[in-house]
Amino acid sequence: MRSALFLLFTFELFMSSRDKIIQAIKAAALEEVPLPAAVGNPITYEDPVQKFSDVAKAVGTSVLEAESHQAVKDHLMQTYIPEVQTRWGLEQPLRMVSTLPEMEGLAEQITDVALDPHSLENVDMAIMSAQFGVAENSALWVPETMIRVLPFICQHLVLLVDSRQILNNMHEAYEKMGLGDDSFGAFIAGPSKTADIEQSLVLGAHGPRSLAIYLMA
Amino acid sequence: MSTKTALDFVSASEHKAFDLQHRKVINFNIDRYDNAVSNGLKQWNNLENAKRKAHSIKWRVMENLDKLLPEFEANFQKNGGKVIWANDTVEAQREILTILRRVQAKKIVKSKSMVTEEIELNAFLENNQIQSVETDLGEYIVQLLGQKPYHIVTPAMHLSLADIAKLFHEKFDTPENATAEQLTLKARELLREEYLLADVGITGANFLIADTGSIAITENEGNARLSTSFPKVHIAIVGIEKLIPSINDLDLYWPLLANHGTGQRLTVYNTILSGPKREGESDGPEEMYVILLDNGRTDLLAQKEQRQGLYCIRCGACLNACPIYKNVGGHSYGTTYSGPIGSIITPHMKGLQEFKHLSYASSLCGKCTEVCPVKIDIQKMLLLNRRDSVKEGFSPQVEQWGWKTFAKVAIKRNWIDFFNGKWKNFFLKKFFTKAWGSKRTLPPIAQTSFSKQWKEQEKKDKTY
Helix, strand or coil: CCCHHHHHHHHHHCCHHHHHHHHHHHCCCCCCCCCCCCCCCCCCCCHHHHHHHHHHCCCCCEEEEEHHHHHHHHHHHHHHHHHHHHHHCCCCCCEEEECCCHHHHHHCCCCCCCHHHHCCCCCCCEEECCCCEEECCEEEEECCCCCCCCCCCCEEEEEEEEEHHEEHHHHHHHHHCCCCCCCEEECCCCCCEEECCCCEEEEEECCCCCEEEEEEE | CCCCCHHHHHHHHHHHHHHHHHHHHHHHHHHHHHHHHHHHHHHHCCCHHHHHHHHHHHHHHHCHHHHHHHHHHHHHHHHEEEEEECCCCCHHHHHHHHHHHHHCCCEEEEEECCHHHHCCHHHHHHHCEEEEEEEEHHHHHHHHHHCCCCCCCCCCCHHHHHHHHHHHHHHHHHHHHHEEHHHHHHHHHHHHHHHCCCCCCCCCEEEEECEEEEEEECCCHHHHHHHHHHCCCEEEEEEEEHEECCCCCCCCCCCHHHHCCCCCCCCCCCEEEEECCCCCCCCCCCEEEECCCCCCHHHCCCCCCCCCHHHHCCCCHHHHHCHHHHCHHHHHHHHCHHHHHHHHHHHHHHHHHHHHHHHHHHCCCHHHHHHHCCCCCCCHHHHHHHHHHHCCCCHHEEEEEEEEHHHHHHHCCCHHHHHEEEEEEEHHHHHHHHHCCCCCCCCCCCCCHHHHHHHHHHHHHCCC
């Protein structure tokens, strides 16, 4: 009897935090009950691309359309970059970086995995592509298999998305994403912002100060 | 007797409730929040259904926590991350320090996390000569002031633009009348340096996803992403109740959280992190840890009727809706989680005897329950806590006798009329002056009771 008690005591003593927590949960006597059926149908839109564009503009994103990568390149050079420079008072030529081979010539290419992410701290504009967009909230899914920090450390972000890849709602988005092939990814909806000072909205908190989306035909 | 915590709460609330400047700032901020939310809620086809569904998923999680937590653990480890379990504050602090010591960290960056407030991480690290920098703008501001967050979503809600401009002027020499844009830009510049230099990033998580073994972080500023990308080590410390069964459940919780937290359709960044940097990736942390924190949560789980307090997704809607919160302010509560949700979970996590007074910091108007995106029956929980504290015999002796006597006396007319008005006023003053507050006078009880007056009047009427 005494040795059994002793055993119990040592067991207590050596029980890991994990066991303690799991045991406390079990002791709470949980009930096995099935989940009630899901209710309601998610919203769909007649013209998801139009909806996407409206919502995106409402959160401070610039929405542009382009036929091809070359058209994006031309528009960036002739119109968008000068606009950004004027709007944010940038006189120096911008440091442009891209993960898209089509942007060669306009932006530095990121191909090297051994790249030190710290070297990106002074990137002015990054041009990347998003896998798909969501009309109901203008979020873009940016899975990041090569460089996590680029869409956040850059001062201005440009994302390209195929307009056929604009989904209605988040339910469709999760179906499309599937389960965890990417170790890291983010939904990005607009430029970074804060309202921590008197609830007044300021664009450009810690991440990019602006976001432009090119809807590719 | 009332505990010191309770007395402190009463005196702090009394002070704040009559602080007109405080009231002005809070009303201004909450008005703006209300406008944004009423706009954001329009995105729902059927909000009631969404809330009901969110409630039932969380309910399933709590009933299956013993299976879902190991599922999360196994999947996250498969992704290359490490899971650490911590029973309480001391264990969590010790585990974090062990990691920081091993990688010889001198500076860490933190993104906003209420759990790190709960375990008082900043003070602990400071005592161990490790610098901890808050990177969320609101948190950064309150850290500069040496304060605790005032609100679980908007930490600097109690400060006006002028207050913050003054603070930045003194610390960083920005103009005295700087705009919100200028102040944000200044903080942005200062903090960018910190991300680059920090050895370790510490964050919380809004959701633990069981089926993919990932954590999800919701934010607007981009600081959490920067805090988790540059440093070599990322530690996420998360309460065990943050679990959801599947990544597919985020389609519901993300918009609900954004809507109720700030009024947005979706916050700017919603990141899913499933482990450290992999081969073929150029950045991201080399080591990633998730610390699963209990710290009283299983005590709340053991309370069958009140378990739903664990469904909370920390959106802060009940704080903003609460007439008590709006008057006494977040700091008066003296707890990590303030407002209605804090009042119902704190007594279970930290002891009913010491925190039972929070159950009375309510008018039971029910607005908190009405706005809750996961349909926690908050006002009912408040009542249950009141009931339990009486059952456990935690109410003061005087109160117990008082009610017993009152019940005896009030039930019989003879007894009520036994004491005249003078005596009744004496008792009233003796027992209720303090509770009534110093800002108003107790109304006196009539010298003769209504029943006596009625009888006398009847007699008079007959004589005419």
